[in-house]
Amino acid sequence: MSTVVPVYFVSDSTGISAETMGNALLLQFPKVPFERHLRPFVSSVADAEQVRAELDEAAAGPVSPIVFLTAVDMDVRATILQTRATVIDFVSDPMGVLEQQLGVPGDHAPARLHSVADSQRYNRRMAAVEFAIEHDDGQSVRAIEKADVILIAPSRCGKTPTSMYLALMHGIFAANYPLVDEELEGEVLPETIRAVSDRCFGLLTSPQRLAAVRGERRSGSRYASMEQTRWELSRARRIYDTYRIPYVDSSTKSVEEMSTLILQTLGQRGAAC
Known part of the structure; x- marks a missing residue:
């Protein structure tokens, strides 16, 4: 399937849970291209109506969107569920099962779903961002063994935005390292990262x-020549x-798509270990 499928993560809090659970499902469809949109803090019916209107407009397009919903407020959730888009509701079905099993109603408090998980994930993401900043463009190899992935490429191929996206959105400890003339001439990895x-x-x-990207910085230079x-x-x-x-060709894929491929590769490596 080559048609891009719009995906919306809708939440009454940060949206981290919706993204985490939704992306876990989307990763099972590696051949399908997705365009992701986050709609966090949908905490009132008015907010929900605006989002529903956006979803209905998208549903009128060539490909109907998929919606991952983690809003706990019943009125907000009911409003979103009126959309013509396909909605995967991570709250209503699990909540109903729990209420039936426990014999008591849940209190349906907004943001309670996210409190503990969000705190842990937030801390992980912030640590990953700090790691990515310290290890950007080969500035440091301190604690490089903690890296989940090390992006390597010639200058201006998209290493920094991809590593920052992996850190901020997925909590991945990503370093990036440039391949300069010395390594390229000898066709070897930089000595400081060969062990990893x-x-x-x-x-x-x-x-x-x-050449076009480099030309924006150094027009007419050898550095930017074809x-x-x-x-x-x-x-x-x-x-x-x-x-x-x-490796992946960054000229044909977005940062989100490249990150998905990298995450899939990391998962395959982990499964092989």
Whole structure:
């Protein structure tokens, strides 16, 4: 399936739980491209009506959206459930089962669903962001063994935004390291990260796109020339092949799509261990 499917995470709090549970399901469909939208803090019926209108407008498009809902307030949830879009409600069915089993009604308090999990996830994400900042562009290799993934690529291939997205959205400890002329010439990994080559993930792009991006910073320079970008990208690909490092072409995918591929690879590696 090549048609992009819009996905909405709707919550009466931060939306972290909706994203976490929703993305866990979406990862089971790696061939389907998704366009993700977060709608947090939908805490009143008025807020819910605005979101429902947005969902109905999207549902009138070529592909009806999928909605992951974690609102606990019954009126908010009832409003969202009136949309023409497909809604996966993570609260109503589980809540009903629990109320029947326990013999008492839940109090349906907004944000209570998120309190403990959000605190733990927030702390994890903030630690991951700090790690990504410290280990951006090879500035530091201190505690590099703690990295879940190390993004490597020639300059301006998208390492920093991807590592920051992984940290902020998924709590992944992501470092990134540039491949400079010395490594590219010898077709070797930087010596400081060879011991953790099993955690490396490569990025590529097209020579044209890389030349255009570099030209915004150094127009007319050798650094931004087509000859240089072709050479660097071909050498980077050889390094990935030599060290059996998975890689993705950032010229054809969004940061969200690249992050999904990286997360899938991390999951496969973990399952193999």
